[in-house]
Amino acid sequence: MAAPTVSVARSTGRAPTALGGVGRVVEHHWRWYRRNWRATAVSSILQPLLFLLAFGVGFGALVGSGPQAAAATGGTPYLVWLAPALLAMSAAQSAAFDSTYPILSGFKWQRIYLAMSAGPITGAQVGLGVLTWTGVKMFGSGAVYVVVIAIFGGVQGPGIVVSLLAALLTGLAVASLITAFAATVENEGNAFSALFRFVVIPMTLFSGTFFPVDRLPEWVQPVVWVSPLWHGTEVARGAALGTWRLLPTLGHLAVLVGLLVVGSVLVARLFTRRLAR
Amino acid sequence: MSDALVQARGLRKSFGAVEAVRGIDVDVAPGEVFGFLGPNGAGKSSTMRMIACVSPRSAGTLSVLGMDPGVDGPRIRARIGVVPQLDNLDAELSVRENLEIYGRYFGLPRRHVKEKAAELLEFAQLTERAGDTVEELSGGMKRRLTIARSLVNDPELLLLDEPTTGLDPQARHLLWDRLYRLKREGVTQIVTTHYMDEAEQLCDRLVVMDGGVIAAEGSPAELIGRYSTREVLELRFDPEHRPTAEALERHAERVEELPDRFLLYTVDGERTHGDVVGAGFVPLSSLVRRSSLEDVFLRLTGRTLVD
């Protein structure tokens, strides 16, 4: 009796390269965005727009061009002075939102990270892909925001493009650290609300966005120095107004890049750990 | 070297103090449908996740497609298909997008993925729903989509963890039909289930798993032949006139006492029924049936599969 011959063709699947794997995760999110961009675009534009209107235009009129205001802003109109900092702030804020609940959902509710890592890509590639996508989306919203600021008359020159890149770096540094944290969160609990209350909100308030940090009491200064948003704001504002000095700027950039590297390594490690058990 | 697609020796998995899998040996040959039958908590999913190269083993050896999951995880995962116990579709994408985007993870070109998605939609009978988001699908449709998705890379080995749990009978039969087609095409499958009828329907060979160990191995017919009799007589009694198991034992090869009934293992159920009634025990109801894997499980573990 002849044995039945079972001939299964070789599978068509193959493992992508490290970068290819990250790219696939970005592509997945892009697919999602193409379907859902309206809702996210509205919220990611509307919030900074409100800030711009309330502080830049409203509060700006109040501050006016009094001698005190001029001393604080170095003589620049308040809106122009504020705009690059708002760019950095909105990047940091959207980074915080994108890196909390959506990450937990990917692990726990929708479990799409489990689906991704069941294929040939690794947990680290999933994590870095998610982070890269956060950056892509942030860059897009930031670019639109620059246009909005320009329409309101808040742009002084081409330096704002460098501000946008500084804002992106700031947002990515924040996103990497919070994404890494989110990968350790098992249940919704209070982890994220505590994070917003005790880290994200103080960071947005004490980073020199609305007023120079030297107006803050002495004891708050250390909080300012550890805030990635302060470092980002200094660079973004310096670039937009052309007031930056080489050494401090390099220092700020070094802090941001350092945080991003640490955050990315943690993301890769913690995603791997969470997805392999 | 053996030509087994999956080979495990002394395979173990612990989660802290919990030992989910406690040293199992498994060989899965090309082209066969191999089953893990066991109750909840037996360690089936933990085993499947190790074979799927997502969960590192705690001890023992494991080879999948001739490679070591600890070394070649991504290369193995590129060539297998996985249907996890819990669906993990992207609920906010459409049915078609779920297939296409998943294919991209396997390094497949866009055009190939598009054609493959159309073919799989047909296979899963979801062509009409291709544009709907996954959120809108019923449980059975989601399960079919998950199976379709697992086939996007033409896998050489398909892992199905409780493929039909929670589905209504009609949806189950449709799924079984699809899995049977895949078997005819020569796709090797590993299935876990806690339904004995599913194991009997689908599996060429299976292991009975309980408490992280394998209690027995064989084809469904072999297992039934080895651990049970041809027929089973089920008897229910009025609680007031319920006989003891001992009293019934002389009429059958073996008696199992369950909370609501007795199971009498015998070659000829009708004759045993006559004997029992002749001895003065009148049941409220009786039923003669063929032995099933459920009986094998009861014999091996003293417990029922689904409670």
Ligand SMILES: Nc1ncnc2c1ncn2[C@@H]1O[C@H](COP(=O)(O)OP(=O)(O)O)[C@@H](O)[C@H]1O
């Ligand atoms: N990630 C995990 N962490 C801790 N314990 C786990 C984990 N996964 C499974 N277990 C435990 O391992 C045992 C076997 O579970 P599982 O493999 O899911 O069994 P089955 O799939 O047969 O129902 C159970 O006691 C379960 O609670």
Ligand SMILES: [Mg+2]
């Ligand atoms: Mg299970």
